[in-house]
Amino acid sequence: MLQHQIFFALVLLMCFCCFAGESFNFGQFNSLTMPNRRKFIQSSVLGTTALLLNRITKAGGQYNAVKNNPLAISTWDAGLEANREAWKVLSAGGRALDAVEKGVMHTEASKNCCVGLKANPDRDGFVTLDACIMDENFNCGSVAFLERIKHPISVARRVMEKTPHVMLVGEGAQQFAIAEGFPLEAQQLSPDAEKNYREWLKKSEYHPPEINVESQKGHGPFAPARLNGDWNHDTIGMLAMDAQGNLSGSCTTSGAGFKMRGRVGDSPIIGSGLYVDNEVGACTATGQGEDVIRVAGAHSVVEWMRQGLSPEAACKKVIEKIVRIKKEKAREIQVAFIAVNKNGQVGAFSIHGGFDYAIRTKTAEKLVKAKSIFKEKPKND
Ligand code: GLY
Numbered sequence: 001m002l003q004h005q006i007f008f009a010l011v012l013l014m015c016f017c018c019f020a021g022e023s024f025n026f027g028q029f030n031s032l033t034m035p036n037r038r039k040f041i042q043s044s045v046l047g048t049t050a051l052l053l054n055r056i057t058k059a060g061g062q063y064n065a066v067k068n069n070p071l072a073i074s075t076w077d078a079g080l081e082a083n084r085e086a087w088k089v090l091s092a093g094g095r096a097l098d099a100v101e102k103g104v105m106h107t108e109a110s111k112n113c114c115v116g117l118k119a120n121p122d123r124d125g126f127v128t129l130d131a132c133i134m135d136e137n138f139n140c141g142s143v144a145f146l147e148r149i150k151h152p153i154s155v156a157r158r159v160m161e162k163t164p165h166v167m168l169v170g171e172g173a174q175q176f177a178i179a180e181g182f183p184l185e186a187q188q189l190s191p192d193a194e195k196n197y198r199e200w201l202k203k204s205e206y207h208p209p210e211i212n213v214e215s216q217k218g219h220g221p222f223a224p225a226r227l228n229g230d231w232n233h234d235t236i237g238m239l240a241m242d243a244q245g246n247l248s249g250s251c252t253t254s255g256a257g258f259k260m261r262g263r264v265g266d267s268p269i270i271g272s273g274l275y276v277d278n279e280v281g282a283c284t285a286t287g288q289g290e291d292v293i294r295v296a297g298a299h300s301v302v303e304w305m306r307q308g309l310s311p312e313a314a315c316k317k318v319i320e321k322i323v324r325i326k327k328e329k330a331r332e333i334q335v336a337f338i339a340v341n342k343n344g345q346v347g348a349f350s351i352h353g354g355f356d357y358a359i360r361t362k363t364a365e366k367l368v369k370a371k372s373i374f375k376e377k378p379k380n381d
Contacts (some may be wrong), residue, residue, distance in 0.1 A: 063342035065245025071361045074238035075286040096240040096248035097135045107236045114234035120257030121351035130268035131156045131252035136278035142167040165322040207348030223256035231334040237284025246284045265289020271299035281305040287335035311339035312347025
């Protein structure tokens, strides 16, 4: 069937190329002598065939599963420790899906500005969590605006495995988590988050509802792009390839510190914060979620890899698109992608310098600085 389609497409394309090609000019064709016309048609046919075959092989045939060479990559320096947890699964011959869940669970449980229950709250003082997970068979699960549950990534996995749905949010996600046996944690900020929140309240002059709901005017202020000089989004996204050559990914965050209540970023959105296509590769994102969503970031990167781009070049393409869209405002936001292809090549790209990602393989455990459009911005801006 595929062969027939390819043959038909070839014939169509040959005709198209001969009579209506972009670089073709009828005047030029008429001025050719008969042998030259034949030569011209022959070279058009050969060129078109080569082009089409190239496209066909790039569209699916160029990737071969790499066996017995597992790897894990994840965003930021917290990724080093997370990869270590993932590696326990991968080095024992376990599944990439288990590795990416276990890996980011470590970050969710640790002291962290931007992941898990110890992270900074929204502007009303509540920590709300977003996470998603995706396996090698396009199965995916997601939770957003989830409160008081320690491991949103595991709830996302349960959504994937135990419901007919992909995404649960807010109260419903919490109800589901409790029904699945996840403990409801105390409604309480970590000491660091409490301190940061009190500081932020002073500077922002925002009055949260429990203090004085009537005094709110308009909707501002919004989440700052930077907190104490650092970017205000340190999501952990992890991608893994197991010994079978299968890919999976996970992504988890508390979102932007002091965000509007109810705000959800890219991290729980399949196709934005995370995407896995086991024929081609996988990608995950960190940074300003709104700008990842508007370009369907992770999915776009995977599609560029399908076209034959390396992971780094594919990430760069989508970062360039964000910068093009945002124009001058791109200087005020950070977005970064990391990606892996089916051949086991990895890469990353960010808008601003300073983004690094962690790699773990049989022979390497390292933090790598991603290339970027702009140089690293000084922290005291
Ligand atoms: N990338 C995380 C967020 O924007 O929430």
